[in-house]
Amino acid sequence: MKKPVDPGKIGQFESMRQPLDLQAAIKESNRCLLCFDAPCSTGCPAGTDPAKFIRQIKFYNYKGAARTIRNNNILGSVCAHICPAEKLCEKACSVKALEDPINIGGLQRFASEYGKTTAIEPLEKSLKNHGKIAVIGGGPAGISCASALAKLDYEVVIFEKESHAGGVPKWNIPEFRLPEEALAYDVKNLLDQGVEIRFKSAIETDDAVTNLLKDGYEAVFISSGLSVPFTLGLLDGFTNAMDYISFLRKVKYDRGSIILKGKNVAIIGGGSVAIDSALSAKAAGAGKVYLISLEHLNELPADQEEIYLARLMNIIFKAGSQITGVNVHEKIISGLTGIEIDWIDPGKFIPQNARPISGTEFKINVDLVVQAIGTKPGNEVLKFSQSLKTKGKGIVEVNDNFETGIPGVFAGGDVVNGGATVVQAVGEGKKAAQSIDHFIKNRRNSL
Amino acid sequence: MKTKADLSINFCGIKFDNPFCLSSSPVSNHAEMCARAFDAGWGGIVYKTLGLEKSFKVVMPSPRLSVLNYMDKRFVGLQNAEQITDQPIKDNIRDIAWLKKNYPNKVLISSIMGYTDEDWIELAKMSEDAGADMLELNFSCPQMAHPSAGHRTGQDFHAVATFTEVVKKATKLPVMAKMTPNITDMIPVALAAKDGGADAISAINTIKAITDIDINNFTPLPNIHGHSSATGFSGPSVKPVALRFVSDLYNSKPLQLPISAVGGIETWIDALHFLLLGATNLQVTTGILRYGYRIVEDMIEGLGDYMIERNIISLDEIIGKAAQKLTDPSNFETRYQVVSVIDEEKCIGCGQCFISCHDGANQAIKFDPAKRKASVDEERCVGCLLCKHVCPVWDCVSYKEVDTQVVKHAAIF
Numbered sequence: 126m127k128k129p130v131d132p133g134k135i136g137q138f139e140s141m142r143q144p145l146d147l148q149a150a151i152k153e154s155n156r157c158l159l160c161f162d163a164p165c166s167t168g169c170p171a172g173t174d175p176a177k178f179i180r181q182i183k184f185y186n187y188k189g190a191a192r193t194i195r196n197n198n199i200l201g202s203v204c205a206h207i208c209p210a211e212k213l214c215e216k217a218c219s220v221k222a223l224e225d226p227i228n229i230g231g232l233q234r235f236a237s238e239y240g241k242t243t244a245i246e247p248l249e250k251s252l253k254n255h256g257k258i259a260v261i262g263g264g265p266a267g268i269s270c271a272s273a274l275a276k277l278d279y280e281v282v283i284f285e286k287e288s289h290a291g292g293v294p295k296w297n298i299p300e301f302r303l304p305e306e307a308l309a310y311d312v313k314n315l316l317d318q319g320v321e322i323r324f325k326s327a328i329e330t331d332d333a334v335t336n337l338l339k340d341g342y343e344a345v346f347i348s349s350g351l352s353v354p355f356t357l358g359l360l361d362g363f364t365n366a367m368d369y370i371s372f373l374r375k376v377k378y379d380r381g382s383i384i385l386k387g388k389n390v391a392i393i394g395g396g397s398v399a400i401d402s403a404l405s406a407k408a409a410g411a412g413k414v415y416l417i418s419l420e421h422l423n424e425l426p427a428d429q430e431e432i433y434l435a436r437l438m439n440i441i442f443k444a445g446s447q448i449t450g451v452n453v454h455e456k457i458i459s460g461l462t463g464i465e466i467d468w469i470d471p472g473k474f475i476p477q478n479a480r481p482i483s484g485t486e487f488k489i490n491v492d493l494v495v496q497a498i499g500t501k502p503g504n505e506v507l508k509f510s511q512s513l514k515t516k517g518k519g520i521v522e523v524n525d526n527f528e529t530g531i532p533g534v535f536a537g538g539d540v541v542n543g544g545a546t547v548v549q550a551v552g553e554g555k556k557a558a559q560s561i562d563h564f565i566k567n568r569r570n571s572l
Numbered sequence: 573m574k575t576k577a578d579l580s581i582n583f584c585g586i587k588f589d590n591p592f593c594l595s596s597s598p599v600s601n602h603a604e605m606c607a608r609a610f611d612a613g614w615g616g617i618v619y620k621t622l623g624l625e626k627s628f629k630v631v632m633p634s635p636r637l638s639v640l641n642y643m644d645k646r647f648v649g650l651q652n653a654e655q656i657t658d659q660p661i662k663d664n665i666r667d668i669a670w671l672k673k674n675y676p677n678k679v680l681i682s683s684i685m686g687y688t689d690e691d692w693i694e695l696a697k698m699s700e701d702a703g704a705d706m707l708e709l710n711f712s713c714p715q716m717a718h719p720s721a722g723h724r725t726g727q728d729f730h731a732v733a734t735f736t737e738v739v740k741k742a743t744k745l746p747v748m749a750k751m752t753p754n755i756t757d758m759i760p761v762a763l764a765a766k767d768g769g770a771d772a773i774s775a776i777n778t779i780k781a782i783t784d785i786d787i788n789n790f791t792p793l794p795n796i797h798g799h800s801s802a803t804g805f806s807g808p809s810v811k812p813v814a815l816r817f818v819s820d821l822y823n824s825k826p827l828q829l830p831i832s833a834v835g836g837i838e839t840w841i842d843a844l845h846f847l848l849l850g851a852t853n854l855q856v857t858t859g860i861l862r863y864g865y866r867i868v869e870d871m872i873e874g875l876g877d878y879m880i881e882r883n884i885i886s887l888d889e890i891i892g893k894a895a896q897k898l899t900d901p902s903n904f905e906t907r908y909q910v911v912s913v914i915d916e917e918k919c920i921g922c923g924q925c926f927i928s929c930h931d932g933a934n935q936a937i938k939f940d941p942a943k944r945k946a947s948v949d950e951e952r953c954v955g956c957l958l959c960k961h962v963c964p965v966w967d968c969v970s971y972k973e974v975d976t977q978v979v980k981h982a983a984i985f
Contacts, residue, residue: 148966181870184839184840184871186840186874186877188874189869189870189874
């Protein structure tokens with residue numbers, strides 16, 4: 126059983142769902158079948174092993190459950206809040222054949238918070254006797270790779286351009302979905318392992334990666350994420366058209382600088398970040414909030430729960446719609462015009478495939494437009510090394526072992542997968558750490 | 573920071589990494605299974621009871637299990653008509669030797685059942701020669717198809733003393749006598765085992781019981797080709813009975829033997845209950861039948877955390893701590909009386925406490941139909957706490973002491 130969302134909490138930027146209490150956790154864990162070769166565990170990209178921590182909760186081994194989560198997924202608390210479990214572990218749950226699947230996300234949060242409030246012992250410190258490794262970017266993939274390497278007794282330094290670690294979860298996920306203390310706990314666990322994080326340390330000089338390898342680092346892991354948002358040409362140059370990255374960050378950490386009370390806001394996009402932007406706008410007091418997407422309601426990339434939340438908060442869906450123009454008043458956007466569409470070629474959700482339906486034209490008055498239509502890596506990636514291969518919108522090319530082709534240089538997370546979930550990034554960071562370990566051991570053996 | 577608790581115990585001079593053992597049953601049927609149990613973390617194994625096929629050829633009945641369900645909760649108890657091993661003695665002895673060779677630091681206890689003095693001696697010697705660390709004498713299987721074995725022996729003080737004595741004379745191994753609960757008082761039997769030289773007592777074997785009946789053909793289950801029998805009942809349902817017998821053994825002044833507890837252990841909290849009532853060693857079967865060997869991981873980790881949180885260095889510090897609190901009901905302090913307290917904020921208005929108190933206690937719960945809230949009539953409350961036990965909100969009902977010198981209490985008139 127999932128706890129219901131409290132829309133009032135969204136408005137206060139506080140965790141929108143009550144955690145399961147002990148009795149609820151016991152009850153939920155006792156619905157678990159403790160499957161053989163449990164499909165939930167196979168279904169987790171980060172290898173968090175829900176089957177094990179649910180069993181541990183069932184048998185009153187709560188601290189053990191907290192340890193399982195933390196050992197397998199250094200961002201276990203973050204994932205407990207934001208993981209799209211219904212698409213992963215809960216989708217695979219055997220109980221689904223009989224009744225509602227186990228609320229794995231809720232149990233993960235329960236166990237993780239139990240470990241935190243009972244102050245389980247810190248993770249073991251890296252002995253730092255296996256060599257030094259640089260990680261570029263302290264987001265989910267970087268944190269995960271660093272933690273896994275610290276477990277193997279490497280000395281790990283994370284170069285983080287910001288003043289805090291966490292990447293997307295830190296800056297772009299609203300507090301009502303991810304309370305600040307969940308990430309803070311996970312980062313504390315990382316620091317307990319002896320991982321060093323150098324803040325305000327952007328890596329942006331020419332051939333920086335090559336230089337790191339010359340400076341005594343045996344390997345480099347690139348996890349610099351995606352920092353450049355896509356925008357629509359027809360909105361360029363207007364001060365009241367923003368990208369979601371700046372918008373979400375402003376609403377989260379600098380709410381005073383952006384007045385939303387009573388304003389009409391249009392969000393362009395249909396994914397998770399578009400919904401987060403819409404909910405944030407509404408939570409900050411916006412009047413009408415529109416979500417304009419090419420995809421129709423049943424085609425939205427956002428998951429069912431996010432769509433439900435948007436409905437709960439009275440977000441107005443303009444799904445299956447295209448922006449056709451901008452109304453301008455004194456150099457700022459005062460309105461958007463659009464039209465409903467269908468697809469020329471079904472299933473291809475790209476602007477070129479949209480066919481406007483005449484007679485469905487609409488106009489909405491807006492005070493702010495937020496664009497949430499994707500991101501790409503920043504230009505600094507091209508400077509990391511001249512030999513670094515990129516593809517598409519500038520994402521870094523790697524093989525199955527997260528090797529870039531430059532010996533000793535690995536990459537993972539959004540900069541490689543083009544933008545995916547935190548749990549995916551954690552999985553990639555862990556796998557890359559294994560590859561780095563093999564690489565270093567093989568090189569030593571061949572010397 | 574290393575935070576590993578030391579769960580090791582010394583039982584009859586033998587060191588166990590942890591007190592958790594498989595009890596003699598299908599979970600310890602052969603070497604391959606036992607090896608996996610050791611790998612999973614179990615501290616010791618009581619091997620499936622050996623017998624001599626030349627004296628009695630065992631054939632298992634089929635089907636031989638039936639379960640007790642409570643509403644939607646399945647497997648709260650298990651009934652079995654299992655016999656001792658049906659494998660040839662030479663295979664079992666080979667398996668025991670193999671296990672001791674490959675797991676020299678784990679404890680292997682050979683459970684044996686004879687029908688004559690000679691059988692007991694032969695089985696004891698074969699076990700010792702194979703390398704077993706200890707013997708458990710099975711005086712307690714409640715459904716042996718042999719007319720003079722199992723719990724029939726266990727109810728006969730003289731047979732228990734005699735068989736224990738012949739085994740003790742035949743080997744140097746420590747000997748543990750396994751008790752049947754199908755008896756009013758276990759102490760005389762345990763004392764008979766002690767007279768015969770037993771070094772420890774294990775309790776309880778299963779309770780003779782009937783779990784289910786097919787109401788269409790009037791046949792109790794398991795339906796063994798048209799017949800059934802009251803046979804061994806085990807699992808979570810028998811734990812309260814097992815706890816009682818273990819505490820009896822521990823509190824017996826003339827007995828003073830170490831105890832290996834068996835009966836409904838599935839979690840570290842179950843295990844702790846038995847330790848607190850006097851057990852040193854713990855055995856499990858039904859929990860493994862239901863969930864597999866893996867449950868020992870949570871027993872070890874959970875009990876270890878309990879010890880670390882309370883700064884308990886050795887399990888010896890807590891063994892028997894709760895047994896000391898048991899007394900005869902004639903000693904209860906009845907000037908101490910309580911009344912229930914219902915937290916109105918937490919009350920969800922279901923009225924279960926009202927119904928139970930109204931029909932099963934002292935009509936001391938008032939129910940406000942408009943507000944849908946229950947409250948306690950302190951003048952009528954006898955402090956039985958039935959309301960607390962039926963309340964679906966775990967922390968809604970509590971209780972407080974009343975000063976019976978000042979306030980009139982319904983339990984005292």
